[in-house]
Amino acid sequence: MARVALVTGGTRGIGAAIAKRLKKDGYAAVVCDVVDEQLAQFKADTGIPAYKIDVSNYESVAEGVKKISEEVGPVDILVNNAGITRDARFVKMTREKNWDPVIAVNLTSAFNTCNVCLPGMTERKWGRIINISSMNGQRGQFGQTNYSATKAGIIGFSRSLAEEAARGGVTVNVICPGFILTEMTAAMPKEILDGEVKKIPMGRIGSPDDIAAGVAFLASEDAAWITGQTISINGGQLMP
Numbered sequence: 001m002a003r004v005a006l007v008t009g010g011t012r013g014i015g016a017a018i019a020k021r022l023k024k025d026g027y028a029a030v031v032c033d034v035v036d037e038q039l040a041q042f043k044a045d046t047g048i049p050a051y052k053i054d055v056s057n058y059e060s061v062a063e064g065v066k067k068i069s070e071e072v073g074p075v076d077i078l079v080n081n082a083g084i085t086r087d088a089r090f091v092k093m094t095r096e097k098n099w100d101p102v103i104a105v106n107l108t109s110a111f112n113t114c115n116v117c118l119p120g121m122t123e124r125k126w127g128r129i130i131n132i133s134s135m136n137g138q139r140g141q142f143g144q145t146n147y148s149a150t151k152a153g154i155i156g157f158s159r160s161l162a163e164e165a166a167r168g169g170v171t172v173n174v175i176c177p178g179f180i181l182t183e184m185t186a187a188m189p190k191e192i193l194d195g196e197v198k199k200i201p202m203g204r205i206g207s208p209d210d211i212a213a214g215v216a217f218l219a220s221e222d223a224a225w226i227t228g229q230t231i232s233i234n235g236g237q238l239m240p
């Protein structure tokens with residue numbers, strides 16, 4: 001039976017590319033997201049099962065993963081991709097608008113999904129957890145103290161979890177995308193985006209498929225002895 005791969009925030013952008021790539025590679029890919037119409041549209045367009053799960057809410061994750069287990073199978077590969085930005089200069093940030101939601105969706109989500117999925121993976125002695133961080137968690141970015149804190153947090157979280165999960169046959173790794181063309185980056189002011197592209201040695205913005213290829217490798221048997229690693233996919237913009 002095909003291994004089940006859950007991609008959070010998977011109906012658009014990088015997550016959608018990851019889910020489609022994993023399906024193409026023969027996995028039983030499923031996605032989750034929060035907007036009903038998007039879920040229905042994605043399922044109709046791709047044939048990939050799409051579940052309504054708010055990753056920032058523990059009960060929603062627990063219920064959603066239980067449903068996926070019953071309808072598709074237990075989750076073997078977990079891709080924590082869902083993420084949001086609420087950019088502002090730090091002095092203009094508020095807890096309610098900028099800080100709490102970003103911590104909840106980008107960081108607490110990893111607690112929720114891993115806490116729910118890891119025990120089953122360990123029991124079955126096989127699992128892959130792939131967490132999507134960001135170049136801006138490795139280097140910092142003006143206007144993103146909140147976002148960078150979560151993305152750096154994901155790296156520390158993943159290293160510690162990798163230590164704990166290894167004996168159970170579960171690898172935990174991080175991918176740090178650089179600038180990737182999605183709705184998230186399209187929302188950036190054009191002059192900032194153009195300026196960033198000029199700094200990319202490979203001379204172009206990344207595509208969601210560039211990230212999906214990295215996820216596909218980490219999910220594969222070829223990556224069985226890779227754990228606790230942070231892989232930068234950024235066209236050479238940052239070489240940490």
Ligand code: NAP
Nearest residue numbers: 009013014033035054055081082083134177179180182184
């Ligand atoms: P995106 O186009 O904004 O997609 C994010 C997805 O997450 C959307 O499908 C969104 O759902 C979903 N989502 C938001 N809140 C959620 C929640 N509470 N529960 C479940 N799903 C939720 O973003 P993207 O550019 O593809 O980015 C994907 C990941 O890569 C993020 O973690 C991001 O931080 C990271 N990243 C992106 C870039 C880049 O250049 N694009 C660079 C570095 C890192 P809705 O459609 O309902 O909002």
